[in-house]
Amino acid sequence: MVTPVIENAVSAGFSGARHAGVRTGTSPHNLETMSDTTVRVEVLTAVFQVRESETAEPLLQVLLRRCEKAGWSLPGGPIVERETLGAAAVRWLGTRAGLTRVAHLEQLAVFSDPDRVPDERTVASTFIGLVPSDIPAETVADAEWFDVDGLPPLAYDHRDIVDRARVRLAGKLSYTNIAFALAPSQFPMSELAEIYGAALGYPVDSTNLLRVLSRRGVVVATGTVGRTGGKGGRPPALYAFADTQLRVTDEFAALRPPM
Amino acid sequence: MVTPVIENAVSAGFSGARHAGVRTGTSPHNLETMSDTTVRVEVLTAVFQVRESETAEPLLQVLLRRCEKAGWSLPGGPIVERETLGAAAVRWLGTRAGLTRVAHLEQLAVFSDPDRVPDERTVASTFIGLVPSDIPAETVADAEWFDVDGLPPLAYDHRDIVDRARVRLAGKLSYTNIAFALAPSQFPMSELAEIYGAALGYPVDSTNLLRVLSRRGVVVATGTVGRTGGKGGRPPALYAFADTQLRVTDEFAALRPPM
DNA sequence: TCAAAAGTGTTCGTAGTACACCCATGT
DNA sequence: ACATGGGTGTACTACGAACACTTTTGA
Numbered sequence: 001m002v003t004p005v006i007e008n009a010v011s012a013g014f015s016g017a018r019h020a021g022v023r024t025g026t027s028p029h030n031l032e033t034m035s036d037t038t039v040r041v042e043v044l045t046a047v048f049q050v051r052e053s054e055t056a057e058p059l060l061q062v063l064l065r066r067c068e069k070a071g072w073s074l075p076g077g078p079i080v081e082r083e084t085l086g087a088a089a090v091r092w093l094g095t096r097a098g099l100t101r102v103a104h105l106e107q108l109a110v111f112s113d114p115d116r117v118p119d120e121r122t123v124a125s126t127f128i129g130l131v132p133s134d135i136p137a138e139t140v141a142d143a144e145w146f147d148v149d150g151l152p153p154l155a156y157d158h159r160d161i162v163d164r165a166r167v168r169l170a171g172k173l174s175y176t177n178i179a180f181a182l183a184p185s186q187f188p189m190s191e192l193a194e195i196y197g198a199a200l201g202y203p204v205d206s207t208n209l210l211r212v213l214s215r216r217g218v219v220v221a222t223g224t225v226g227r228t229g230g231k232g233g234r235p236p237a238l239y240a241f242a243d244t245q246l247r248v249t250d251e252f253a254a255l256r257p258p259m
Numbered sequence: 260m261v262t263p264v265i266e267n268a269v270s271a272g273f274s275g276a277r278h279a280g281v282r283t284g285t286s287p288h289n290l291e292t293m294s295d296t297t298v299r300v301e302v303l304t305a306v307f308q309v310r311e312s313e314t315a316e317p318l319l320q321v322l323l324r325r326c327e328k329a330g331w332s333l334p335g336g337p338i339v340e341r342e343t344l345g346a347a348a349v350r351w352l353g354t355r356a357g358l359t360r361v362a363h364l365e366q367l368a369v370f371s372d373p374d375r376v377p378d379e380r381t382v383a384s385t386f387i388g389l390v391p392s393d394i395p396a397e398t399v400a401d402a403e404w405f406d407v408d409g410l411p412p413l414a415y416d417h418r419d420i421v422d423r424a425r426v427r428l429a430g431k432l433s434y435t436n437i438a439f440a441l442a443p444s445q446f447p448m449s450e451l452a453e454i455y456g457a458a459l460g461y462p463v464d465s466t467n468l469l470r471v472l473s474r475r476g477v478v479v480a481t482g483t484v485g486r487t488g489g490k491g492g493r494p495p496a497l498y499a500f501a502d503t504q505l506r507v508t509d510e511f512a513a514l515r516p517p518m
Numbered sequence: 519t520c521a522a523a524a525g526t527g528t529t530c531g532t533a534g535t536a537c538a539c540c541c542a543t544g545t
Numbered sequence: 546a547c548a549t550g551g552g553t554g555t556a557c558t559a560c561g562a563a564c565a566c567t568t569t570t571g572a
Contacts, residue, residue: 464535464536464537466535466536466537467534467535467536470533470534470535471533471534474533487542487543487544488544489544490544490545491542491543491544491545492542492543492544493541493542493543494542494543509533
């Protein structure tokens with residue numbers, strides 16, 4: 001179970017942004033010709049996958065890299081010229097962690113505390129990445145998967161980033177089809193319920209999950225049935241996600257438009 | 260009515276992040292000692308206020324600045340050393356638009372297209388700012404408020420930013436108490452319903468709004484009553500928001516935890 | 519034939535909307 | 546008194562959770 005946290009909100013009146021002693025460093029107009037203030041920008045991605053672990057049930061895991069200076073850290077690195085942040089995130093996942101495919105990648109937030117990293121001032125633009133559970137692990141170099149509830153000490157503020165990513169993921173599972181990026185292309189509902197359970201941290205009933213997701217048009221039956229498991233039981237119908245693109249499926253919990 | 264758009268999602272397998280020809284510009288380890296890739300970072304804020312306009316009802320408006328080079332643009336500018344992005348956003352709102360108080364400020368997204376601004380490569384970290392409707396306009400210098408549905412042509416990608424901000428605001432009105440930052444400290448429910456209506460783009464029934472928001476503990480009655488309006492009518496009870504901090508008030512539309 | 523897993527159906531609670539009706543004030 | 550706006554109550558719908566019961570397989 002993930003505790004919800006409000007993200008990046010600076011609330012309630014800082015009255016008088018009088019920027020005492022703060023040098024703006026530029027004239028107040030023509031934004032596009034100023035070139036004095038540059039800063040190091042890095043991307044960091046929290047990549048999640050629901051994976052088998054020592055326990056009976058699969059668990060939500062995060063991909064970490066061992067970094068000799070600062071311990072375990074999220075994969076990522078600085079951006080280069082003429083590259084979007086998303087492209088940089090993908091590039092670093094390839095080079096740093098051997099990950100060649102993520103089914104979904106989205107911006108999380110920017111972490112900009114001046115002291116978040118010692119030495120050079122570094123702003124981190126962070127991402128969430130999701131890998132379907134049937135994609136092989138392919139851990140490369142010094143990368144490794146960890147249960148989200150059994151993380152080692154992480155470098156800098158990377159633990160905050162992972163926590164925020166988990167909250168976001170849990171939230172979106174409830175009102176979007178984001179699980180398409182965690183699930184295999186075809187699956188029995190009981191397996192999908194386990195994926196939801198792993199990501200949310202509490203058990204999800206497969207019966208009701210089917211009802212909710214099919215009413216919303218998120219999953220559709222493929223018509224095929226799977227093999228029955230090791231200990232007998234009725235062979236399960238196989239389902240698939242209708243989209244492979246993030247969609248809001250329950251837009252308004254309240255205050256929906258009239259008619 | 261705001262059309263929902265999925266934000267910042269790069270979905271569905273870029274298989275093989277082989278970064279063809281892309282120079283990473285650094286060795287793959289020790290993130291904290293690299294200093295080659297720096298980039299200009301600017302903050303931009305879409306500030307909203309529900310304000311009286313020519314029409315009978317108040318409308319949602321955005322604060323824009325006239326910029327001689329690129330036309331109307333969002334207030335903001337580059338960050339300086341040892342300043343978080345949020346602080347930079349606040350500072351620029353003060354110097355560029357004379358705004359000394361926002362009730363809520365939150366990160367929106369990062370816009371990083373290499374060509375989003377000509378000349379120097381500039382990454383924009385964008386924010387949403389909200390100003391209560393009873394705060395005087397205080398337009399300063401060449402800043403001006405515009406109806407969100409009657410915007411002039413905006414500089415660069417600033418129109419995209421405003422649109423994304425509107426979608427985010429509309430969404431959060433439904434499942435958080437974010438309206439605290441748009442409403443006066445005390446208000447009759449009919450006035451709050453108008454604020455919701457302006458921000459959402461469709462009429463909101465004040466009767467039901469009261470029920471929803473009081474069940475959730477978002478608004479509370481102050482006990483006082485206001486003055487009756489110009490054309491008679493029963494004097495309204497006055498309400499206030501319980502918090503001045505963003506809170507999720509309807510966390511799970513579906514898939515709530517058991518028990 | 520029995521256990522295990524999957525699927526179907528039913529009941530229940532509750533949130534949200536629509537709308538009718540009652541209340542308090544100014545003219 | 547009556548128009549105007551505010552407040553209360555009620556009926557209806559829909560969604561989701563819980564859970565019992567039925568179905569289909571393997572041992």
